[in-house]
Each structure stands twice: as structure tokens, then as C-alpha cells.
Amino acid sequence: HVLVFCIETNIDEAFVTEYFNRVHAIRNTSKSILKPFQDFLISDFENKTLLKIEAWATNQAYLAMGNLLTVCALEGIDSCPMEGFDSNAYDDILGLKKQGLKSVLLLPIGYRADDDMFADFKKVRKSITESIIEL
Template sequence: MNSIESLQWRYAVKKFNENKSLSKTQINTLKEAFNLTATSYGLQPLKLVVIKNKDIQKELVAHSWNQQQVVSASHLLVICIPTKYSAEEVENYFKLVKQIRETPDVVINPFKKFLTAEIEKKTPAELLIWNKNQAYLALGNLLTVCAAEQIDSCPMEGFVPEKYDEILKLGAHNLTSILVLPVGFRADDDYMKDLKKVRRNIEDVIIEIN
């Protein structure tokens, strides 16, 4: 399928086939796609928790508005951001730039100084919102890659982050959960499977300026 056909094929799965699992190759593709997601300044203030444990998935259902996709999916992906974020992350980023690109300090330092100031002037609440926005970029990227790879998914905001954080022990990693993405294969009897996609006309959502 081409890109548009893949996106037409995609929908938010309501019922997964519990007898089918994603291959290791498919999961690795999603991990790589997550890591290659565009983020503001390339700082990647994100981590992805990949869960394939039915006991944990079952426990999380109660904190996911009882949405059964959480347990019926092959894997459960949880997109997280740091609870505390500082200019130290900028320093770590530029160490990586220097290691990979061998960029000299004379080139790096002005931009590093600018980014450090940007981080330091933001309040913790502002940093949380900024990083949360990056999580949505990652979700969009994962949804598109899932469609291209014929992997079914269901993006979810409907869950209790505090409970996820507690069950997954995210606090020990300075993380909080932001978005949830069950992935796997649609069930044959998912009532949503054969419904037509509802979208506005192109003319209603696009403004062209020539």
C-alpha cells in the first residue's frame, strides 16, 4: 500500500486479536521509529516503555477507563517524559553531538549557551508542557509507522498517569507517563474494522496560499 492507502487502512482498534503477537522485528521497528522522531532542538526528552506482560497489562486496565485494548494488545507502549528536566540535558545532548559528529567547541558553544538559557528560564510547569508536546510528536510518528508496517494500534489519553507511574515504577527513572499506545493486530470481530473512515472534505481542512 502507498502512504495514503496505509492511513486509510489505519483506525483506532477497539478489539485486538489476543492470539497474535508482533514479531521482534516489528517491535524493533517501532523502537527505532520512536528514537528517530523529530523533537524540539533534537533534545529527545522522551522515553518509551515497551510492555509485553499480561499480568501488568491486566493490572493497568483498571486505570485505563477499563479499555480492554490495554490487555488484549500484543504489546503496550507507554510514552513518558522526565518529571524533572534541567540544563544538564543540554550538556548531555552536546556531548553526544561532539561524539557522533566531532563538531568543534567553537561551533557548538554558542548554540549550547542559547539552549541552556532557554531551559533555565522556563518554570518546571513550562518544561512539563514543552516536553509533553514532544510526546505527541512521537505518538503521531508511531501511528504513521504502524500504518505503514500494517501494525494495528489505538492511541489513548484515557488513563490515570499516577497509577501507571506507580505500577511501572516510573518515579525511579525520573519519568511520568503521558500517552499510551496498545499495538498488535485487529480482531476479526472488532465492530470498528469495516466502518468507513469519517473525515471532513479536504477543502474544509486545507487552506492554500499561492
């Protein structure tokens, strides 16, 4: 299987409003309590360039993928995070554009083949002390 992570292409007032409507529906939080934050987000996103909005949304997709990488590993499922693919081709072939989506990340998942010589290679990782700065 290949999981295709997408961002929504219309992150606008309607997108933000839909989120707050969901909060209201699920938690029954009054609209007057939600309104200040909702108004803030709507104007904050109106002032962002499309490039900035896409970068923000893509970062959210990385959060979701990060969780999945961990869950797959815990379940003994192999996975391989990929960016740098032909996003437009995926969008065309899978008909993503008409669903208001744009692919940003791929995650093939599955079980390693018995004859996969790479599967037994040692993992190349920095040591903990090279990766974490303790203050």
C-alpha cells in the same frame, strides 16, 4: 502491546549538556562551536516554568507518536492513540518516577480481532478542503 510514551522529569542544564556532549561525541563538532547554542538553551530552559517545560517535552512525545502511527498503519498494524489516562498510576505501577520519567501518552498496538465490529466502521474524517487552507 501497549507503548507508554514518557517525558523526562529533569530537563535542566545537565539534560541540555548531555545532548551537546552526544553531538560532540558523534559528530566531533568542536565544543566552542556548540557552546553558544548550548548556553542559549540552558538559560532559555532555566527561565521556563516546569509546566512549560513539561508541555514542550510532551509535544516532542506527540511527534514520536505521530511517526509511529504512520509506520504502524503502513505495516498493517492497528493502533489507538490515548491521552487522558491516569498517568500517576502508570508511573507508580511501572516504577517510572525512579527512572526520572513521567508517562504522557499510550499507544496500544496489535492486530484487529476477526469479531471486532468497529474495525469495519467507515472512518469519520473531514474532507481535505475542510482541513487545509490554501493561500
